Amino acid sequence: xxxxxxxxxxxxxxxxxxxxxxxxxxxxxxxxRAGEVYGFLGPNGAGKTTTLRMLLGLxxxxxxxxxxxxxxPGSRDPxxxxxxxxxxxxxxxxxxxxxNLKVLARYAHVPLARVDAVLETVDLTDRAxxxxxxxxxxxxxxxxxxxxxxKQPRLLILDEPTNGLDPAGMADMRALIRQLxxxxxxxxxxxxxxxxxxxLCDRVGVIADGRLVAEDTVTQLLGTPGxxxxxxxxxxxxxxxxxxxxxxxVRVTDDGLDLTVDPERAAWLNAExxxxxxxxxxxxxxxxxxxxxxxxxxxxxxxxxxxxxxxxKRELSRGELADVNR
Amino acid sequence: xxxxxxxATGPQVGxxxxxxxxxxxxxxxxxxxxKLIRRPATWLLLAITLVLSLLFTYLVPYAGYAGDTGGFRxxxxxxxxxxxxxxxxxxxxxxxxxxAIMVILGVLTVxxxxxxxxxxxxxxxxxxxxxxxxxxxxxxxxxxxxTVLAVYAVGAVTSAVIAAxxxxxxxxxxxxxxxxxxxxxxxxxxxxxxxxxxxxxxLRGVALPVGLGLVWLLAVQNLLAVVAxxxxxxxxxxxxxxxxxxxxxxxxxxxxxxxxxxxxxxxxGGQAAAVLAGYLVGFVLLGxxxxxxxxxx
Numbered sequence: 001x002x003x004x005x006x007x008x009x010x011x012x013x014x015x016x017x018x019x020x021x022x023x024x025x026x027x028x029x030x031x032x033r034a035g036e037v038y039g040f041l042g043p044n045g046a047g048k049t050t051t052l053r054m055l056l057g058l059x060x061x062x063x064x065x066x067x068x069x070x071x072x073p074g075s076r077d078p079x080x081x082x083x084x085x086x087x088x089x090x091x092x093x094x095x096x097x098x099x100n101l102k103v104l105a106r107y108a109h110v111p112l113a114r115v116d117a118v119l120e121t122v123d124l125t126d127r128a129x130x131x132x133x134x135x136x137x138x139x140x141x142x143x144x145x146x147x148x149x150x151k152q153p154r155l156l157i158l159d160e161p162t163n164g165l166d167p168a169g170m171a172d173m174r175a176l177i178r179q180l181x182x183x184x185x186x187x188x189x190x191x192x193x194x195x196x197x198x199x200l201c202d203r204v205g206v207i208a209d210g211r212l213v214a215e216d217t218v219t220q221l222l223g224t225p226g227x228x229x230x231x232x233x234x235x236x237x238x239x240x241x242x243x244x245x246x247x248x249x250v251r252v253t254d255d256g257l258d259l260t261v262d263p264e265r266a267a268w269l270n271a272e273x274x275x276x277x278x279x280x281x282x283x284x285x286x287x288x289x290x291x292x293x294x295x296x297x298x299x300x301x302x303x304x305x306x307x308x309x310x311x312x313k314r315e316l317s318r319g320e321l322a323d324v325n326r
Numbered sequence: 327x328x329x330x331x332x333x334a335t336g337p338q339v340g341x342x343x344x345x346x347x348x349x350x351x352x353x354x355x356x357x358x359x360x361k362l363i364r365r366p367a368t369w370l371l372l373a374i375t376l377v378l379s380l381l382f383t384y385l386v387p388y389a390g391y392a393g394d395t396g397g398f399r400x401x402x403x404x405x406x407x408x409x410x411x412x413x414x415x416x417x418x419x420x421x422x423x424x425x426a427i428m429v430i431l432g433v434l435t436v437x438x439x440x441x442x443x444x445x446x447x448x449x450x451x452x453x454x455x456x457x458x459x460x461x462x463x464x465x466x467x468x469x470x471x472x473t474v475l476a477v478y479a480v481g482a483v484t485s486a487v488i489a490a491x492x493x494x495x496x497x498x499x500x501x502x503x504x505x506x507x508x509x510x511x512x513x514x515x516x517x518x519x520x521x522x523x524x525x526x527x528x529l530r531g532v533a534l535p536v537g538l539g540l541v542w543l544l545a546v547q548n549l550l551a552v553v554a555x556x557x558x559x560x561x562x563x564x565x566x567x568x569x570x571x572x573x574x575x576x577x578x579x580x581x582x583x584x585x586x587x588x589x590x591x592x593x594x595g596g597q598a599a600a601v602l603a604g605y606l607v608g609f610v611l612l613g614x615x616x617x618x619x620x621x622x623x
Contacts, residue, residue, distance in 0.1 A: 056450050058622040077345045077452055084450040090443035094365055106357035107451035107458075109345050147447060 007033045008067075009155045009186050010055065015064035017050050017210075024050050026210040027064065032155075032188050032203075037181040039201030039218075040190040041294065047210040048190045049087050052159055055188075056084055069155060083153030085161060089144025093133035097124055097143050100132055104147050118146040121176070137164035145173070156180060159190045174200055198290040208298035221293050225263055228286035230256040232279045240276040244269070258286060350453040354461025358435070362469055367434055372473060375427050379477050382423075383415045384484045406583060409485040410497040413507030414581025416474070416481045420511055421573040421588030422543060424477070425518040428470060429539035432522025435466050436613070437532040445622045455618050463610060466523065470515040474508060507580050510599065514573045517602050518543070520609035521569070527616045530623075543570065548587070565592050569605045572598040 010032035017025040025047040032038040042048045053059040055066055057073040071078045091100040101115040119125045122142040127135070135143065141164050148156055161177070162170040177200055181187050191197050197204055198218060205215040214221060231237035234256065241250045241257055249260040261269065263285040273280050345353075362368050384407055391404055405411070420428075439445045448458060482498075489496045499507070525535035547570040554561040565571040571592045578584060579595025593601070 053446075053622070056446075058446055058449060060621060077350075079450060079452045080345070082450075086446050086450065088443075090447045092361065092365075092438075092442060092444065095361070099360070099364065103357045103361055104447065104451050106353045106360070107448055107453055109349060109353050109452070144447075148450075151452070 007035075009034050009069050010038075010188060011067045012051075012055070013065045015051065015054060015066060016062050017047075017054060017059060018062045024210050025054065025061075028207065028210075028212045029215075030205055030212065031215065032186060034154075034186050035181075035184055036202040037177065037187040037189060037200050039197035039204040040188060040207065041192070041194065041197050041204055041290075042190075042207035043192055043298065046207045046298075048192075048207055049159055051207065052084070052086055052157055052188075052190055055157065056082070056086065058086070081151065081154040082157065083148035083151050083155070084157040084159075085144040085148045086157070086159045088160070088163060089140045089147070091132045091140070091143060091147075094131065096129050096131055097135065097139075097146075098128040100143065101147060101150065105150055108151050110150050110152075114150050114152070118149045121149060122146040123172070138166060138169045141165055141173075142169075145176070153185065155186045155188065157188045157190075160192070161189070162191070162193065162196060170196075194290045194294055204290070206294060206297050213297045214293075218290065222288050222290065223293075224260065225285055225287040227259045227261055227263055227266055227269065228256060228282070228284050229259060229269075229273070229280065230282035231273060232281070236276065237273055237278040237280075240273055240278060241269075244272055256282070345452055347454075347457055350457040351461045351464070354453055354458050355464050358462055358465035359468070362435065362465060365434075368431070368469070371427050371431055371434075372476060375424055375473055376476060376480050378423055378427075379416070379419055380480055380484060383418065383481065384488065388488055404488075404492055404494065407485055407488050408494055408497070409482065409489055410499055411581060412478065412481050412485055413499050413503055414577070414583060415485070416478045417507055417511040417514065417577045417580060418582035418586040418589055419477075420514040420518075420577060421570055421586075422547070423587070424473075425514065425570075425573065425588075426540055426543045428473070428515045428518035429522035429525075429543060430536055431469060431473075432466060432519035432524075433526045433532055433535045433539060434522075435462055435469070435519075436523040437526025437530075437535055440526065440530045441532045449622060456614060459614050459617050463520070463523070466519050467512075467516060470519050471508075471512050474511040474515055477511070478504075478508060503580075510576050510580055510595075513599060513602050513606065514576060517569055517573065517606045517609065520606055520613070524609045524613040524616070527613045530620075547571075551588075551590070567601065569602060572601040572605075576602060 008031055010030055012028055012030040015025060015028040015030070016023065028047070028051055030040075030051070040048055040051070050059060054061050055068060057078060066073060068078060069081050071080075091097075092103070095103065098115060098119065101118065102112055105112050105115055116125070116128075119128045122145050124139060124142050124146060127139060132140070132143070141161065145158065145161055148158065158177070162173050165173055174196065177187055177189060181200075181202075189197070189200060201218060203215070203217050204221055206213050206221075229237060229241070234252065238250055238252050238257055241259055245259060245261055251258040259269070266283055266285070270280055270283050388407055391407070406415070419425075439448065449455060453461070486496055488494075498504075522535065522539055525539050526532065529535045529538070547568070550561055550568070551565060551571060555565050556562070570588060571590065574588045574590045575593045576595055576598035578589050578591040579598065582589045584590060
């Protein structure tokens, strides 16, 4: 059912894109609420950019619907109040940064005075008169964000905004995004950088092989913290833990045991294990990070995909694994 | 990056008033005009247009006349270079050589967005694809008119100087003829520019559309007219429906010299204008349909 919450600035229902026989985005149900910084997370090639292009009307969905700020792509001026930078900045090389933004300001029908304001915001005022062709990648990226801010958007859609930035530039960009979120601007941030998403976002949607495999708050995705135990003999420790906590709360790993239990109960658990004749060498609080959650979700989805497609679906490449771990 | 100005960049619901189509198109025209004016290639194309026109319409024939060496248009004598021949002289190059430059202008205006990947940047600012396309076409229409006027201006000055140098009386064409000539030149230039725009949209780029456009204008069109039409009846008939021969017919009807490549009276001036107007509308509509239907990748 396509029912739009008043708070929902982005809502997709069954959003699908197929190119020939290949499904790039598969029935994605995305929901971004007003005021949040929403992380759209997925490895390269997962369908993030295609989804964002469909949101913005650049790519027509094969099936499904999109609503941005309550408007559909066919309505009058569907992108009013929406700023976006998709798949890297793209500007005219023969124009300066300022002239490029003036072109966009005329397109967007915003006062030209906005140009200097957004240049100041992204710290490009000093180089605004230089030709875009001479900009570094980081400067181009900042100009792209400046272009997205021209309309004073209520919803800002940023696709990999920290690509190409040096560490200081990345930190500044993240601070800007967080600040925009704090000021009430809703941000839909697409990224393959887990740390960035965990650091910035209130809620996260995880996409893998074109399917949205999870959508929740970062806290919910990370789940309840537990305890990690290293002990000898491990089997005896596992049996005792199962009898104390229940079998579903005990997972035997290569190193020891991962227990789903309130970390405050560590002293009690230690006493019980020692009392059962187990030598406990380590007992520590264990929290999953987004990386672990991400791999669990995307690998699960890949396995499903392989089954569905007779094992033809590809694994994450080594390069992609490196990307998501950055 | 400074966040000091964030208060000024924060969300403002008041800026979300939907843009009317007219306002959107007007904004696009302003932006596209600024882009076109600041683009070096625009001025290079204009310079080439004027130099070609000056050189082959006036200077080379005048050199032939003055040196009595014969050659291109030498037999026409001084009369062909005087102000009363301004209309025909100014539009004679449009069926082929100046037309090729108009194709390039059309491709650059529309296809540059594919080359630089800037469609997404423009379209996410709000105007619809058709508003952007309309704005680009209007800008292109102004640019082609400006080019035609510049060719007329250069021709007027040059022919007046030649007349003065040769002690000839200066007789300008009547205003009606002048405006008809300017309109015809604008129509032919517009057809070729729209053809360039269509090629750019269909082929989503710059290099291939420019190449194919030039091959059509400079090679295929001439081969059909000069080689195939005299030998094959249906190709001769086909000439009456193709844009190049109709452009040649229109400018020939208005006094362009038939020694100029592409200038040949195949059909009447009125019929040629109607066929060209049809091509203009066709190219524009087809480009709009393509742009509207296809994904921006």
